[in-house]
Amino acid sequence: MSYSQRREAAGGQGHIFFGGSSGLNPLAPEFKLSQRSSRVPPPPSASQIFELRQTGERGLGLFAVAHIPRGTLILVEKALFQTTGPQTQLAWGQYVRLDDSQKAAYDSLHAFNPEHLELEHTSWTCLRDFCRHIDDPNEVENAVAEHIRVMSIFATNNIRITENQLAVYATASRLNHSCAPNVVHTFNKRLRMLEVRAVRDIIPNEELLCNYLGMEAMYSVRSQRFEILRNNYGFTCHCKACSDETGASDRRRLLLEAIVWGLKQYDNNEPVTTLAPVPGEPNPYIPIDERAAFLQAGDVIEFLIKEGTESLPLARAYHTASAKAMDVKNYDKAMEYCEIEMEIERNCIGHTTTTGWRQELLRVIKYRLGFKKMRKYLKDEEVKFHEDRYAANQKKKAGKMGRAEKVNKYLEGVEQSAVATGW
Numbered sequence: 001m002s003y004s005q006r007r008e009a010a011g012g013q014g015h016i017f018f019g020g021s022s023g024l025n026p027l028a029p030e031f032k033l034s035q036r037s038s039r040v041p042p043p044p045s046a047s048q049i050f051e052l053r054q055t056g057e058r059g060l061g062l063f064a065v066a067h068i069p070r071g072t073l074i075l076v077e078k079a080l081f082q083t084t085g086p087q088t089q090l091a092w093g094q095y096v097r098l099d100d101s102q103k104a105a106y107d108s109l110h111a112f113n114p115e116h117l118e119l120e121h122t123s124w125t126c127l128r129d130f131c132r133h134i135d136d137p138n139e140v141e142n143a144v145a146e147h148i149r150v151m152s153i154f155a156t157n158n159i160r161i162t163e164n165q166l167a168v169y170a171t172a173s174r175l176n177h178s179c180a181p182n183v184v185h186t187f188n189k190r191l192r193m194l195e196v197r198a199v200r201d202i203i204p205n206e207e208l209l210c211n212y213l214g215m216e217a218m219y220s221v222r223s224q225r226f227e228i229l230r231n232n233y234g235f236t237c238h239c240k241a242c243s244d245e246t247g248a249s250d251r252r253r254l255l256l257e258a259i260v261w262g263l264k265q266y267d268n269n270e271p272v273t274t275l276a277p278v279p280g281e282p283n284p285y286i287p288i289d290e291r292a293a294f295l296q297a298g299d300v301i302e303f304l305i306k307e308g309t310e311s312l313p314l315a316r317a318y319h320t321a322s323a324k325a326m327d328v329k330n331y332d333k334a335m336e337y338c339e340i341e342m343e344i345e346r347n348c349i350g351h352t353t354t355t356g357w358r359q360e361l362l363r364v365i366k367y368r369l370g371f372k373k374m375r376k377y378l379k380d381e382e383v384k385f386h387e388d389r390y391a392a393n394q395k396k397k398a399g400k401m402g403r404a405e406k407v408n409k410y411l412e413g414v415e416q417s418a419v420a421t422g423w
């Protein structure tokens with residue numbers, strides 16, 4: 001079954017559900033659907049598609065209580081607070097501004113104190129002036145402990161929303177981690193809300209898991225991921241990739257890194273001998289020609305899928321493969337990869353940024369093969385638009401006078417005026 005067929009079977013466009021009780025849903029009744037979302041059917045009333053549950057070693061987590069099709073917008077949430085920079089100590093200034101119910105939600109979140117952040121030292125530095133005016137040493141100790149507690153919660157639960165901003169959420173911060181996640185969160189800058197979407201079909205009672213490590217971790221091996229997760233969050237991951245004792249996942253990720261690197265060198269026109277293991281010999285990861293680059297781009301897709309990636313890195317891989325397919329004039333593959341890229345983007349961020357690339361592909365195909373052959377790549381709703389444009393162009397062309405025709409018409413005019421004036 002192709003990607004799109006699987007998606008259709010899963011329920012097409014995807015529905016909007018706002019999980020959790022209305023207390024946890026900051027948008028509840030007054031939420032206005034954006035223009036784009038208003039095309040999607042509204043959520044069934046009082047829908048509850050996930051809930052907070054206690055897990056064994058992972059603490060609390062969010063679990064599906066219904067089947068969640070790929071692409072579903074599961075949660076839209078406003079931050080408890082966000083900081084103006086990436087530093088942990090900025091949390092305190094925001095925390096004190098929260099009202100009581102927000103503070104209660106924040107205080108209930110899990111806290112881990114990452115050693116490398118040296119929160120105690122940071123706290124003493126931040127509270128130095130404040131402590132100078134307090135005589136009671138117990139009060140000072142309490143103030144520092146409270147400061148550390150707030151920073152620990154922030155360090156454990158923050159989600160990066162822009163390059164420099166971190167935010168904490170009452171519900172989304174309950175998402176536990178997996179290196180092969182089934183949900184992604186993205187920050188909607190226009191609404192200033194965090195959106196969580198399913199990147200694959202999720203069955204009832206399955207835990208919703210996101211990736212704490214970011215896109216770069218795609219190429220990290222198990223030991224590297226373990227180290228980051230242990231240092232920053234205090235746990236050992238047992239996801240499928242991390243439980244693989246055979247080393248196959250690690251080998252795949254290392255190979256993935258090498259072939260992605262090779263494709264980049266190829267795009268930058270670096271010689272195939274760049275960093276070759278044997279000097280002067282070709283580097284096995286830099287494609288020697290367009291055909292090799294096309295095949296290598298296909299390998300990236302295959303490896304990412306094997307590693308359980310269904311989010312934006314996979315969309316990017318499809319984009320690269322689409323461009324490489326175009327280079328070898330494999331138009332079917334170029335269009336197929338482009339459509340899949342758009343679909344993954346819609347699943348992850350709710351819209352696609354690839355429309356321009358698709359138009360570019362169609363334009364090139366039309367230029368090289370003609371409108372009639374390009375027609376098969378059009379969607380039903382596009383056919384009429386393109387056919388009308390094609391017909392208009394044909395008409396314009398037919399109406400246009402060639403040079404000889406123009407000269408004849410001019411001479412005709414001259415002749416007529418000569419007759420008229422008796423010249």
Ligand SMILES: C[S@@+](CC[C@H](N)C(=O)[O-])C[C@H]1O[C@@H](n2cnc3c(N)ncnc32)[C@H](O)[C@@H]1O
Nearest residue numbers: 058059060110156157173174175176177233235
């Ligand atoms: C952002 S919180 C997630 C919600 C948290 N489980 C709770 O009870 O509120 C991050 C913490 O959850 C736990 N955690 C997250 N993913 C985990 C996983 N895959 N395995 C074990 N613990 C995990 C760790 O204790 C981590 O510090």
